[in-house]
Amino acid sequence: MKTPGEPDWAYKPESSPGSRQIQLWHFILELLRKEEYHDVIAWQGDYGEFVIKDPDEVARLWGARKCKPQMNYDKLSRALRYYYNKRILHKTKGKRFTYKFNFNKLVLVNYPFIDMGSGRGVPQSAPPVPTGGTHFRFPPSTPSDVLSSSEELRSPGMFSSVARRMARGSVSDCSDGTSTNSELEEAVGADERGVGPERAFRGLLPPRLPHDSLFRVYGGGPNPAGLPRPAPRVHPEPLSPFSVSPLPGPGGLLAPTLSPALSMTPTPHLSYTPSPSLSSPMMGSHFSFNPEDMKHYLQAHTQSVYNYHLSPRAFLHYPNIVIPQPHRPTLEKPAAHHLHGPPLPLSHSLSQQSGGVDEGQHPSPFKFKLQPPPLGRKQRESGSSLAASSSSSSSSQSTSYTGSAHLNNSGPPKIKVEPISDIESEEEVEVTDISEEDELNHIDEEEEGGIFTPTARRNRHQLNNHHQANGNLRGLSAPPHTSPDEDDDEDVFKTPATPPIGGGGPAFPLLNLKSEPGQAAPISPGGTRCIPLKLRFKRRWSEDQKMEADGERDEAEDKKVRADGEEEMEEKREEAGRRGGEMENGRGGGGVILGLMLPPPPTQRRASSELQRATAQLSLENTSC
DNA sequence: CTCGGAAGCC
């Protein structure tokens, strides 16, 4: 029953956050969102960056959760390091016990309603993400559930069901599973009574939203038009890229919960953002839920980090959605700008692209897995030889975009956009094919989204090449040369977005370019590859910039604030990602991930708090062991 | 401290 494209992992219950087999990163997220543990581990620094203040304690907690009394930081950190290759995390160099989630590309859109931060304390660095496992329990535990998951989304029941699950408590104890959680429980417990989780959810969402509704919600529905939102981008700190969720008000149904990520997304440059959002006075008139929005939304989900092991599938299928080719409406500007954000960040690009391509075709986009192929340093070093060959060859086919993308990026980071065509193929390919071509794609993916296919793995070394590839892509073969090193990896992380200036536009826009006719008609039908992407980008970019103006500025500032070598790069990318999430291949097929778009920081998360509480129960630790 | 290979467990 699973659709062809869907990856197995999507179904895996075990990996789900709430499941017994909680994964370390879920656990970390969980701890991060609990105020109780702020002394032990907390967000700090920029996006997704967190510091383990008390390594031993974190290890202890982890050990407790996993019933591994022997756990210690050394081991835990090994596990964390293990995520480097998966692109889930990376180390913040120079800072002890400091790691950073790769939210950049990963959009946490899924499970939007999950709010992350419970604590108000949540900082700045906290991602707007749903944190922790607690919340996301979506992943069905059983196959049947899985199936249902999709249903859940659409049906009214979904939330409730979710809530129920949550209520049960995900954390299990080692022993039977029945036990509840200890520490957390208490904390949460009290609140919960007041509002049951279910209630909370329901409150958030109207009981029976058709899926349409949901989307609407996300899209813009949330804020009642009137919410006065604080200035969206107030964000003052560099740290808070993720801003906290913008939740609308308390009563809001959804809003809050709904993905902050989505809503927040500034998407400045998405030009055509559909922002239906209410808030904008201009458009406020009616928000109609556009297919685009949905699309965006869906896509976002697709890409979201959480997809990792969660099952996004649900989102995938929306056959009906047809995306018009968008184009950027210049007019509105993303109004979203501010607050609400439609989900779009990614989408636009995606939508356009995918719209055409993907969606229609395959619903299941998610092919991407986070795992990248890690090569060991050694391997890389030694491996260089291998790498060269395959990568180069593959490129040729890639569609124009790909190549173009590279070109653009060539400078600094490498970004790559997948070609649409590839995408499709990719889906299938992912696992199976590994032809040379694929390799390129994969590589690209890695850079962008961090998705890796098996193939990629093998050729990790090739990654080294990618740089070259980028340059060469269009061309074709990449020269062998390796420049491995950690930098690469990092680059990879960063890579995704990179827009030159603020706009991430360029890179992503590639896609748009395609679709956008209005502008410079950049692409001529046939020769996409040949076309001077740069020019296109440039134009596009300029437009975007105009549009983005506000948003960008902010971001720029943020960047300034920080300025660390690498980090800067990353951030840039990140930003790009956010803004431009567009680029990534939207098609789902590929797995691209996108940047998350983070939005401005609204602040409220009251509603969310309820959720949190509800979820809180889930518990972090089981003492039962 | 941090990294990552290798082996092993579930």
Add this chain to the structure above:
DNA sequence: GGCTTCCGAG
């Protein structure tokens, strides 16, 4: 697959 455990190296 996702760690856990151990460990040598930087």
